[in-house]
Amino acid sequence: MKLGSYWLLVLKVRLDDGFKLYQKVQVLMLEIKNLHVEVDGKKILKGIDMHVRAGEVHAIMGPNGSGKSTLSHVLSGRPGYEITQGSVVYKGKDLLAMSTEEKACEGVFLAFQYPVEIPGVNNAYFLRESLNAIRRHRQQPEVDAMDFMALMKEKLEIIAIKKDLMRRGVNEGFSGGEKKRNEIFQMAMLEPYLAILDETDSGLDIDALKAVAHGVNQLRQPDRSMIMVTHYQRLLDYIIPDVVHVLADGKIQLSGDKDLAKELESRGYDWVSAA
Amino acid sequence: MSSEIDQFVQKEYEHGFVTEIDTDTIPPGLNEDVIRVISQKKNEPEFLLKWRLKAYKHWLAMAEPDWAKLNIEPIPYDSISYYSAPKSNKDGPKSLDEVDPKLLETYEKLGIPLHERAALAGVAVDAVFDSVSVATTFKDKLSKVGVVFCPFSEAVQTHPELIQKYLGSVVPTTDNFFAALNSAVFSDGSFVYIPKGVRCPMELSTYFRINALNTGQFERTLIIADEASTVSYLEGCTAPMRDENQLHAAVVELVALDDASIKYSTVQNWYPGDENGVGGIYNFVTKRGDCLGDRARISWTQVETGSAITWKYPSCILRGDHSVGEFYSVALTNNYQQADTGTKMIHLGKNTRSTILSKGISAGHASNAYRGLVKIAASADNARNYTQCDSMLLGDQCGAHTFPYIEVKNASATLEHEATTSRISEDQLFYCMQRGLSEEDAVSMIVNGFCKEVFAELPMEFAVEAGKLLAVSLEGAVG
């Protein structure tokens, strides 16, 4: 789907609400202010400031140990991180005050770097439970098995993931590529407002990377923002970001457009630290 | 994680109500006269009384087994009443219509399909209330194909020859302390006979319930599958909430002749005691099947979530050549529950096969042990066994143990035993919660996934029930 036709669709759906939509596009999805995070007394993030508007795709790049994964874990509510300073406002609410599942229900989705295996728990069953938990939270009616299957079929086509994986346990025995694809598929099913893709490209060969990127691009829309955390520039060849941040030593050292990523690729991270 | 564990809301035992009903209970204590009274009340033939008295004499000389990993409060055998029957039932109900409506109500509360629900589910039910059998549904339909499914006491009257031939043939009166006690005082139970070549047209089912105070339940089940017959039998158990421990010492004997197949499933949900370990059922059960004939097959499936103490080792004697034994088990212990459960596979015949799949879940302060014996006798050429024991620990106050005994006296045997211990990882929980699930739901989902292979062996409607039971039993413990 081209971006233009997507706009048409959105306009058709929300014709009566067009002005508000225009406003919404401008609206802040996520505002991180002076965020400091420690793990076991060690300072990892030392003052992050970031604004993500609805519909934008941000890339966070940085060398190993720069705090990229910490940022995505803090945003999605993984336990074990101590926030010592700063605030994170998501859609006008205090994100840091929410529990992990509240965040999920409010539309924050983390595509894991290492999706965990849950033996014996059927993938499709898991997703339905998850979808209904989110729908309950939003006071929407739960989807029954029939509707769910239909929805799943539709989304499976977008992501191009093998259907029989759905009958297996969650990520059980999946290849690295299948796990990552499953993450994007879950994102398509759960329709978050803010998706954080943590090193989604790691461990993927070029074909798998293209497929995953294609899936992500399908899911870009004006009321959904994405934060991609990545070490390498190559993912950004396929998912073009609006903004690129360079994270080093717990701080955003540089921000710019997609060309910044190219420059990084050729000059390396040392260049940023030196600057 | 343990602080999160504690956040769960304690859920009370669902089946913990007492039915107000007039009972005919004999005074507590055990002696030869009590046995005579029981036998007399049942109008038993002489051979059975003699058999009981012999068992009692043995029992007197025996000591409680102490090898299991269990802490058992002394059982006051003298203050237990060994017989309790609903009074209105003195002469035994002729049909469902004669059954005390209060009893029927009890079973309704338990969710047991005695009436129309039985018809819908297509399950024939024998219900044992305290010590006596109160109703057997679908008798007519079953008798058309020659299947006998009735209370044990009735079978004693109608099929004494089968009783005399097979009673105690699998579990001798001298087998163990609790089996000897049961043999002396058992009051009722279920009897099943499947004639040659008959595939039992429906699932057979027994529900056991202990109701009266200070009574023990000692039921006896005997299932005989004649040549080339097939039967699937379900057993469910509940008991009211009481502060005292109550004793349940049952014996189940299965006999499978040539080419016969018996599938025996149990969902055991006796009252487990409260969250401090007060009260609850002492469940000391001897279950054994004898694959007497060639190509016979006996399959045990159990979901054990109840009882303060479970001591139970459903076993298979693989006597016939090419016979098959299976044991699938989920045992969940929470709070102060203790379980020492497993199986024995005794390979005697040639080309016999056995499979053991055991899933133990331990939470709270509970202790959960798998104890199993695989024995390959010298005569058992080409015997095969595969055993898998997985334990899951929820919290750091509980214990999970594995005690497999493997004894091989024949070089052509092939055995594999695997055991693992795991817990729900923080990563798994975080993953589920990041997808919007509450911790409680996430835990219950993961535990159900852990038990999936065993649930797959249960009949459909039981599998669903077992899953729910697990979730309920876990509440108040998990993380």
Place this chain on the structure above:
Amino acid sequence: MKEQYQQYFDQHGQQDMWRKEALVSFGSLGIPDTSQEDWRYTDFRVLKRHVFPVAMQKKSIDLNQFCLPSCDATRLVFVDGFFKPELSDDLPVGLQVVPSVFQDTDHLRDGIEALNVALCTAALDVVLSASVEKAIHCLFISASPDVGNYTQSRLVLAEGVHAEVVDMHIGMPNVRSFVNHQSHVKLGRNAVLQHYSLQYLQNKALYRHLMTVTQQEKSQFFSHAIGLGAAMARTDIVVELQGEEASCTLNGLYLTQSRQHMDYHTTVHHRVPNCESHEYYKGILMDRSRAVFNGKVVVHPYAQKTEAHQQNRNLLLSKKSEIDTKPELEIYADDVSCSHGATVGQIDDNQLFYLRSRGLSEEQAKKILTFSFAAELLNHMTDPVLQEHARQRLLQILPGDELSSELQEMS
């Protein structure tokens, strides 16, 4: 029985107080019988019928009659339970031979242990405060008939000390004797011990070895137990992991033939968090022999992040042989990774067919496959000389023609 030992004791034995106490304990504990869970598969009733007093005559021995590994090590020789300085190398610093090192009579496990404490004739006491370059080879030779060999050893390794210690038990053919040995190991922080327990006794010997090990922080214990001999042998290894990040590796190989009976009992106690234990025992059973493996791992409360893995694999080569294996797990902590496995099987028909289709006789093929089954374990031995020595012993025992050297290497 007690009276006979008492009589011997009063006349010849050393009269220390703890020895007397141990003898009293022997009287009350008795020889274990099969009604005890730990002894249900091993019946030492022969010890109830026969008294094995300490050797009265000092026998002279020519070491050349034994095929010994030619290691560059400090060799200490004990004959019939007595130390033989004339056959031994000079004792380096930190080593001494004393009448006894184990005098605790309060925690005796069984009568056999009590007997050892009461009657011990020679004990090696090793206290190392620095690593020694040469391995310590203790050669225990059972030479005289109808005597008991009551020996002990104590190995104390201070912080950071590395050492290799070998206990090798051999004997004269057709000598019915009783070898009753115990060893106690204490490993300080970061200490590393490679321990070899090589039981190569002759066909009539009775053997019991009790070994206890306590480990402090980050220490590493490697046990290599090989059992090829004796009529009846029982080994108990009890490891206590008491310091965090300590690890132990217990490897074992037992091969039994004729009417031999061999029993390995191991217990690993994980008492503190972050420790590891790995256990791998393999057995080959021939003729009418019987072997027992009982591996127990206990993860005590709060010993979180424990890694404990155990495997026991058995190859049955004869219809009349019997294996009883019991891998146990007792776990009281939730954040642990524990597993155990046991298998019993025969030579794989497909492999056998494959080798035969390449022109090997059935016997040769079986020998190769059996040898490779065992060799996998021998490969874990870090001392190449001992490894080769064990290989050769194994090959001598396995039936069939000699294998060509290439085939040996192949396995």
